[in-house]
Amino acid sequence: MIRYVTRRLIQMVFLFLVFLTVTWFLLYILPGDSVALKYAGNPNIPPEAREVALERLGLDKPVLIQFRDYMFNFFQGDLGVSFNQYPRPVIDIIGERLPRTLVLFLTALVTYYWAGFVAGKYLAWRRGNRGEMAVTIGGVGLYSMFLPFFAFMLIWFFSVRLGWLPISKFLDPEQWRDAPFAANQVFMRLFWVTLITAIAMFAASFAGHRTHSRVLARILRWGGGVLVIAGFLFYWFGTESGQGMRVYAGDIAFHMILPVLTLTLIAFAQVMLLTRSSMLETLREDYILTARAKGLPEGIIRDRHAARTALLPVVTSLVLAVATVIDGGVVTEAVFSWPGMGEILISSVLSEDIPVAVGAFAFIGILALIGHFVVDVLYGFLDPRIRVTEHG
Amino acid sequence: MTIRKLPLEVSTGRAPLLEVDGLVMRYDTEAGEVSAVENVTFSLGRGEAMGLVGESGCGKTSVALSLLRLAPDNARYQGGSVRWEGVDLLDLSDQKMREFRWAEISMVFQGAMNAWNPVYRVGEQIREAMDQHFDPPLSSGNMDQRVERLFELVGLDPAVQIRYPHELSGGMRQRAVIAMALSCEPKLIIADEPTTALDVIVQAQILKELKEIQEDLGLSILYISHDMAVIAQVTDTLGVMYAGKLVEFGSTRDVFDRPRHPYSYLLLSSIPSVTGPRRRPVALEGTPPNLLAPPSGCRFHPRCPWATEQCRKDEPPMMQIGPSQWAACWHYEQVPEMGQQLP
Numbered sequence: 065m066i067r068y069v070t071r072r073l074i075q076m077v078f079l080f081l082v083f084l085t086v087t088w089f090l091l092y093i094l095p096g097d098s099v100a101l102k103y104a105g106n107p108n109i110p111p112e113a114r115e116v117a118l119e120r121l122g123l124d125k126p127v128l129i130q131f132r133d134y135m136f137n138f139f140q141g142d143l144g145v146s147f148n149q150y151p152r153p154v155i156d157i158i159g160e161r162l163p164r165t166l167v168l169f170l171t172a173l174v175t176y177y178w179a180g181f182v183a184g185k186y187l188a189w190r191r192g193n194r195g196e197m198a199v200t201i202g203g204v205g206l207y208s209m210f211l212p213f214f215a216f217m218l219i220w221f222f223s224v225r226l227g228w229l230p231i232s233k234f235l236d237p238e239q240w241r242d243a244p245f246a247a248n249q250v251f252m253r254l255f256w257v258t259l260i261t262a263i264a265m266f267a268a269s270f271a272g273h274r275t276h277s278r279v280l281a282r283i284l285r286w287g288g289g290v291l292v293i294a295g296f297l298f299y300w301f302g303t304e305s306g307q308g309m310r311v312y313a314g315d316i317a318f319h320m321i322l323p324v325l326t327l328t329l330i331a332f333a334q335v336m337l338l339t340r341s342s343m344l345e346t347l348r349e350d351y352i353l354t355a356r357a358k359g360l361p362e363g364i365i366r367d368r369h370a371a372r373t374a375l376l377p378v379v380t381s382l383v384l385a386v387a388t389v390i391d392g393g394v395v396t397e398a399v400f401s402w403p404g405m406g407e408i409l410i411s412s413v414l415s416e417d418i419p420v421a422v423g424a425f426a427f428i429g430i431l432a433l434i435g436h437f438v439v440d441v442l443y444g445f446l447d448p449r450i451r452v453t454e455h456g
Numbered sequence: 457m458t459i460r461k462l463p464l465e466v467s468t469g470r471a472p473l474l475e476v477d478g479l480v481m482r483y484d485t486e487a488g489e490v491s492a493v494e495n496v497t498f499s500l501g502r503g504e505a506m507g508l509v510g511e512s513g514c515g516k517t518s519v520a521l522s523l524l525r526l527a528p529d530n531a532r533y534q535g536g537s538v539r540w541e542g543v544d545l546l547d548l549s550d551q552k553m554r555e556f557r558w559a560e561i562s563m564v565f566q567g568a569m570n571a572w573n574p575v576y577r578v579g580e581q582i583r584e585a586m587d588q589h590f591d592p593p594l595s596s597g598n599m600d601q602r603v604e605r606l607f608e609l610v611g612l613d614p615a616v617q618i619r620y621p622h623e624l625s626g627g628m629r630q631r632a633v634i635a636m637a638l639s640c641e642p643k644l645i646i647a648d649e650p651t652t653a654l655d656v657i658v659q660a661q662i663l664k665e666l667k668e669i670q671e672d673l674g675l676s677i678l679y680i681s682h683d684m685a686v687i688a689q690v691t692d693t694l695g696v697m698y699a700g701k702l703v704e705f706g707s708t709r710d711v712f713d714r715p716r717h718p719y720s721y722l723l724l725s726s727i728p729s730v731t732g733p734r735r736r737p738v739a740l741e742g743t744p745p746n747l748l749a750p751p752s753g754c755r756f757h758p759r760c761p762w763a764t765e766q767c768r769k770d771e772p773p774m775m776q777i778g779p780s781q782w783a784a785c786w787h788y789e790q791v792p793e794m795g796q797q798l799p
Contacts, residue, residue, distance in 0.1 A: 350570035356526055357565075358585040358636075359557035368584075420477055448620040449574060 065444065072440055076433050084138070087425045088131060091418050121147070134176060138426070144419035148412075154423040155312045157408065162427060163251035164234060164406035167258070168320055169393055171328040173385060174262055180332045181378060184339025185371045185422045188347060200340065213397040215326045232401040235312075235320045243312055264292040331385065338381055343374035360411035376447055379439060382400060386435030473643060473676055474500040474523070478536035481522055485530065492518040492746045494700040495536070497774065500676055500693075502643070505667075507679045507687035507708065509723070510697035511744050514611030516680045519697070520646045523678075524557050529722075559589040562637040564630075564647040570631050574622035579603050579617025582636045589640040606635040611665060627658040634666060640785070644676040651686065663690055684727055688712060693780075696720045699745050699755040716783035716791050718760045754785070762787060762794050 118124045143154035190196050223231040268288025300306040347370050388431045394406035412420035444450050481493035492515045500506050508516045521527040538545045565571040583599050604614040608703050610631040637645050651659040670677050681687055694711045696704040704717040715721040725738040742759040745751050754772050757763040772784045
C-alpha cells in the first residue's frame with residue numbers, strides 16, 4: 065500500500081507539472097494586450113509608459129524565460145501579482161477565495177453522496193413498488209434538470225416568494241460591520257470543524273461496520289454519531305473560541321443553505337440512480353443468494369453484502385464528481401454571487417488577468433488531483449482485488 | 457460446548473429427515489405462469505445421499521431452492537408440502553425460516569467463485585454464518601477454533617481464512633465453500649453442481665472428500681447435477697426430473713441398472729460406456745418443452761419414441777415398480793425391451 069501511494073504521489077506531481085505548463089502556455093497565447101487594455105485602463109497610453117509597465121510586470125522578457133521564472137516562483141509560493149488589482153499577489157487572492165469554495169462544495173459533496181447512496185440503496189432494495197417508481201422517475205427528472213434554471217427557481221421560491229433564505233452572497237454585511245474576525249478566518253474554522261466532524265462520523269460508522277458483535281456495532285454507530293454531534297455542538301456553544309465565532313459562522317451557514325440545496329438536489333439524483341442500478345446488479349449475484357441461504361437478516365444482506373459491493377462504482381463516480389464540483393462550481397457561484405474560485409476564474413479570464421487565471425487553474429488542478437488521489441486510495445481500500453494487483 | 461438454535465419445537469424423531477410431498481411451484485412471469493416444479497414427491501432419510509438429475513431448466517434447482525424457500529420473489533407455492541422432521545417449512549414464519557437456514561440445511565452452490573462476496577475475507581464470511589446460528593453466541597476464540605477445524609476437515613490450510621476469495625484457486629474455493637456449509641452443523645447439505653467448474657482431478661478429490669465427510673458426520677446430502685458419472689459415484693437414491701416433474705425415483709443402483717422411464721433410459725444410453733460392451737450412444741432427440749405451456753398428458757411424450765395415444769391424453773402417476781423404485785410411465789414394463797429395438 066505504501067509503495068502504491070508513493071507511486072501515485074510521484075505520478076501526481078508529474079501530471080501537475082504537465083498541466084501547469086499547458087495551462088500557462090494556453091493562457092499566454094490568448095489574443096489581446098492585457099497591459100494596454102487592463103493595467104492602464106487606457107488603450108492610448110504613451111509608448112514609454114507602456115514600456116515601463118511591461119518591464120515592471122516582466123512581460124518584456126522572452127516567453128521561455130517568463131515561463132521558467134513562473135515555474136521557479138510557483139514552487140516557492142509566488143504566483144505573481146494580479147494585473148487588475150495590482151500589486152496584490154495572486155496567492156493572496158486565491159487564499160481568500162479557496163476556503164469559501166471548499167466549504168461550500170465539500171459540504172454539498174458529502175451531503176449528496178451520502179443522501180444519494182442511501183436513497184439508491186433503498187430504491188434497489190424495494191424495487192418494483194409504486195413509491196420506488198415515483199422516486200426513480202423524480203430522480204431522472206432532477207438529473208436532467210438544467211442547473212442554472214433550477215437554481216433560479218429555488219432562489220425565486222425560497223428567497224423571493226417565501227423570503228426564508230438570502231438571495232445571494234455569503235454573508236450579511238450589516239451583521240459583520242463590527243466583526244472581530246475576517247470572513248476568511250471564520251471560513252477556515254468552519255472548514256476544519258466540519259471536516260473533523262465528518263471524519264469522526266465516518267470513522268464511527270466504519271468501525272461499527274467492521275465489528276462482528278451486533279451490540280457493539282449498534283453502540284458504535286449510534287453512540288459514535290451522537291458523540292460526534294455533541295462534540296460539534298460543544299465546540300460552537302461550549303468553548304470560548306467557538307462561542308465568539310458562532311454568530312458569524314451561523315450567518316455563513318445560513319447563506320450556504322440554498323447553494324448546497326441546489327447542488328445536492330441535482331447531483332444527488334445522479335448518485336441515487338447510479339447506486340440503484342449498481343445495487344440491482346449486485347442483488348443478482350450468487351453471493352447474495354449465499355447470504356440469504358446462510359440465514360443472515362435482511363438488513364445485513366442489504367448493507368453488508370449488497371450495498372458494500374454496490375458502493376464500488378459509486379466511489380469511482382466520485383472522481384467525476386470532483387470535476388463536476390469545479391465546473392458546476394463556476395455556474396453555481398455565478399448564480400449565487402458566491403465569491404469563490406469559480407467566480408474569479410470567470411472574471412480573470414474575461415478580463416485577461418492572466419496571473420490570477422493561471423493561479424486559479426493551478427489550484428483547481430490541485431483539487432482535482434487530490435480528489436483523484438483520495439478516490440484511488442479509497443478504492444484500493446474498498447476493493448481487495450485492486451489492492452493485490454497493484455502490488456504485483 | 458454451545459447449543460445450536462433449534463428453530464423447530466416439534467421434532468418427532470421418527471419421520472424421515474425430509475419429505476417433499478406433491479410440491480407445486482410456479483413462477484409468475486410477464487409471459488405467463490411457468491410451471492417449474494409440478495407435483496414432486498420424494499423423501500430423504502438421515503445420513504442418506506440423494507441425487508437429482510435432469511437437463512438444464514428441468515426444475516432441479518427450483519426444487520433445491522424450495523427446500524430453503526430461497527426461490528426468487530416471483531415464485532408461487534401452489535400446493536404440496538416440504539416437511540422437515542415432520543414440520544412443514546412452507547408454513548414457517550420468515551423469521552423462523554431465517555433461523556432454520558444453514559442451521560439445518562446448508563447449501564454448496566454451483567460455481568463457487570460467485571458464492572463468495574469478493575470484498576470480504578473467506579474466514580469472515582464463514583464467521584458471519586456462525587454469528588447467526590449459535591445461541592449463546594460463540595466467543596471469537598471459539599469461533600477461530602471452529603473455523604480452523606473446518607478447514608482441516610476439508611483439507612485446507614487454516615491460514616486460507618485470511619485470504620480473499622479471488623486469491624484462491626477454484627478447488628480451494630470449493631473446499632472453503634464446503635467448510636462454510638458445514639460451519640453450523642447442518643443435517644442436510646444441498647450440493648448444487650458442486651464440481652461443475654472444476655477440472656476432473658480436483659472434481660474427483662472433492663467428491664471423495666465430500667463423501668467421507670458425509671459418512672463421518674452422518675450427514676444427508678442432496679446432489680444436484682446433470683453429470684451422471686458424479687451422481688453414480690456418490691448417491692444412494694436418485695431422482696430423475698423432466699420438465700418440472702419427477703419422472704423416476706429409486707435407489708441409484710436400480711435406476712442405473714434398470715431404468716423404467718424412457719427419459720431416464722435415453723439419458724443413460726446417451727453416455728458412452730467405457731468398461732461395458734461397445735455400443736453407439738443414443739441421442740435424445742428434440743428440446744425440452746416450453747414450461748409456459750407444458751405438453752398435455754405425459755410431459756415427455758413429444759420426445760418419446762414409444763409414445764402412444766394414452767401418453768398424449770393422460771398424465772401417468774408415479775407407480776411403484778420394485779421395492780425401491782418408482783416411475784411415471786404408462787409403459788414402464790416394456791421400457792427395457794423397447795430400448796433394445798432402438799438403432
